[in-house]
Every structure is written in C-alpha cells, then in structure tokens.
Amino acid sequence: GSTGDTPGNLAIGAGGVPIDSWYSGYYIGRELRALGINMNFAPTVDIYSNYESSVIGPRSFGEYTEYTGILGATFAAGSQAAGVIPTAKHFPGHGDTSVDSHGMLPVIDIDYQTLMERELVPFRYLVKEKIPAIMSGHLSFPQIVTGGEPASLSKTFLTDILRGELGYEGLIITDDMMMNGATSWAGSLSAAFRMAIEAGNDIIISSTTAQLNENLWTDNLRLMQTSQEFRNRVIDAAHRVVLAKLRYFKSDNAVPIYPELDKIDERIPDPDGQVFFLEQACRSVTLYHGDESPLLPERDEDIVLVGQKQFPSFFSEGFKRYPGAKRMEITYGMGPNCLGWMTNLLTTMAPQCKAVVSCVADEASAQLAAALKDIPVETIIISVLAPYPAMELKEWADKILMIYSYSPYSFNAVFGALHGEFVPRGTFPLIE
Secondary structure, eight states: OOSOOOOOHHHHHHHTOHHHHHHHHHHHHHHHHHTTOOEEOOOBOOOOOOTTOSSSGGGSOOSOHHHHHHHHHHHHHHHHHTTOEEOEEEETOOTTOOSOTTTSOOBOOOOHHHIIIIITHHHHHHHHTTOSEEEEOOOBOTTTSTTOOOGGGOHIIIIIIIIIISOOOSEEEESOTTSHHHHHHHSSHHHHHHHHHHHTOSBOOOSSOOOTTSHHHHHHHHHHHHOHHHHHHHHHHHHHHHHHHHHHHTSSSOOOSSOOGGGHHHHSSOHHHHHHHHHHHHHHOEEEESOSOOOOOSOGGGEEEEEETTOHHHHHHHHHHOTTOEEEEEOTTOOHHHHHHHHHHHHHHGGGSSEEEEEEOSHHHHHHHHTTTTSSSEEEEEEOSSSHHHHTTTTTOSEEEEOSSOOHHHHHHHHHHHTTSSOOOOOOOSOO
C-alpha cells in the first residue's frame, strides 16, 4: 500500500508531454526494482475507441493511434532504464469493446484494414523499438478469423500477423488463462492451454496454480510424447524464454534477485517519483467545459463536496482548499435505492449553498449530479477515471474538470486548479 498511486496512462495522454510517459515507466520501474520485481505487464497500448469501455478506459493513453504508439514506446524505454522488462498489451487491441474479457469473450467486429490502421499502429511502434514482451488478449475478431477464436489462442494473430507481418521477435505472453474469455471458447482449461501454446505464446499466465494431477498438466504432457509438432513448439517457446533470461541477467541493469529489505522504506514511495507524479498530474488536468475562473467563495460553508468514500483524497485535498465546506459521501457503484436516497439528500442540501463540487466516476454518480440541473446552484463536476459519464453533463454544468485516476496526486492537482493555484492546460485525449 505504500507504492506510488500514479495519475495513469490517460493522464499522460492528456498532458501532451511524451517525456512524462518515459518518467512514469521509470519511476514505476524503480519502485518495482526496490521490491525485487523485474517484469511489469505494462504499458497498455489499447486505443480508446469505445467511449463506453470501463474495462480499458483510463488504462489507455487515448484515442490517437500514432500518439499512443509514441507514448507506449517511451513508457517501455523508461521501464527498461529502471531495469524492469515492459510488456505491451493487449494484442491486437482491447479498446473497441465495453465487454470485460475476465467475464466473457469480447467480440470486436472490425475488418482487417481497420485492425491494421488503428489497433496495430501502437504495436508497430513497439515492435520497431524491440519491445521485449507482448501480451495476447482474449479477444475475438470474427471478420478476421472466421472461427471466432480469441486472438490469444489464434495462430493467425500470433504467428502469422504478430511474428510474420509485424516482424516481432520477443516473448509472447497470454493474458490470464483463468479468464472466461479464454476458457469459454476453448471448452476446458487443458484445451485452452494447449491452443495457447500452439498459437505461438511462449509464456502462459495462470492466476491459480493447478494441482499436479489436473488435465491442464496431464493432457499436455501426454501430447508432448505423442505429437512431435506440439513438442517442437514447446521447445521453441522454452528456448525463447531461456534466451531472454540469459540476455536480461547478463545485462548491467538487471533487478537483483533479492531486494534490499532495509532500504525499501526509503525507496517506496520513490521520493523523486512523488515530485514528478504531482507535476505530471498538474499537466494533465483538463478543463473540458466552462471557463478558467477559480472557485473562491466568500465563505467555504457555501460549498458542498460530493464524493465517493472510496476516494478519500477527494475530501482531504478538497478540505485543504475549502476547510469549511460541507461533506456528502456517496458510494462508488451505487444501486438504484442508494442513488434515490442520495438524490433526495443532495437536492435538499444544494439550494442552501452557492456551489456544489461533485465527483463523477461512473454512471450512478453522473445521474446523481444530473439532479442539480434545474437547481440554481453553481455546479462543478470533477470527472475521475473514464470521462464518458461526465461528458453528457456538458450541456448544463457550469464547469467540468477532468482527471483520469483517483490518485492523491490527481486530486491534489485538480483542487489546486479549481482554487486558482494554476491554470489547467491538459488536452482532452479523445476525438469527439
């Protein structure tokens, strides 16, 4: 719980400064290094093309394909400078779906040309920069592979496209094979693991450890004895993994096998990283709607702060600027009964105040904020995480400020901007 809680990828995209991506990868890598972790399953280079996606959402750098490639490559370079192996994901692209592959197999109905000109653009950048690892996603593209199998289990995607057409030579690693996006199509875990190996993955991720007598092991070990083609594919994968390890550990910058336990407290959170991430958060604050004028009431008591109890930094940073403000706690992911209760409470409080600062992080909190539409009170929306719930409030809200994470750095920055400590200059990272 002591590691840095960064402003996130979408904030990097909004900041418009590619070097921010390098330093993000670097400082995250330094903290991982202090813990003895030598590989990171980042960066996410999915294109944010489906605005309703909360699966990828702020994990993406944005909707601009070339820029995403540049930011992904610079993040990877920063990570490697810290000695941590980066992994680009989720090949061939998870951004054009609102379905979560943890629960079911997302179907992305695009043609081959769209795939090449949009989803694969960032991966081309990363292949050119010799990214050491790429994660395959549990994503179905029926217009490209008629059988509809996930890309993670598809030889067409991993061997023909990624290795053949893009010329990739590094490691291919699956997303977690315990996700339903993989197993539901394959029919069983053992079949999914076999298909993943045959498709071209070199490392299989499993979030649970199978017992030694489970089919996951026995079926595939038996196949090693009966199928020379399968055996050769396993040998090829093992060779690539061992070679990657030899190259890494023979380098001058490999993470030590054992962390220095007595130095962890001074390295986590990274002191230099803390300074950088606050600066980066300030560069990312986006004035999506309204003017730059700060909120400076005569009395703090005239303000209501409405925020999720799961985001304590919203209140702590808000009260630093407005210590006398009223506090209204809501819950992230409110159900209809809770939403109705909170709406009644807010519409009772709001007419007695001059301004409401409302944190919008999901559809429910956006609906709550919409209850202020016809109330004569200044309404300021602070959009957190995926921006689309707050985008619909543009028609009537007085001001919308966007941040892209619930990081303390992000809340510090946005309340600083609202209080007039600096003028927000972030650029909205989506194409409207």
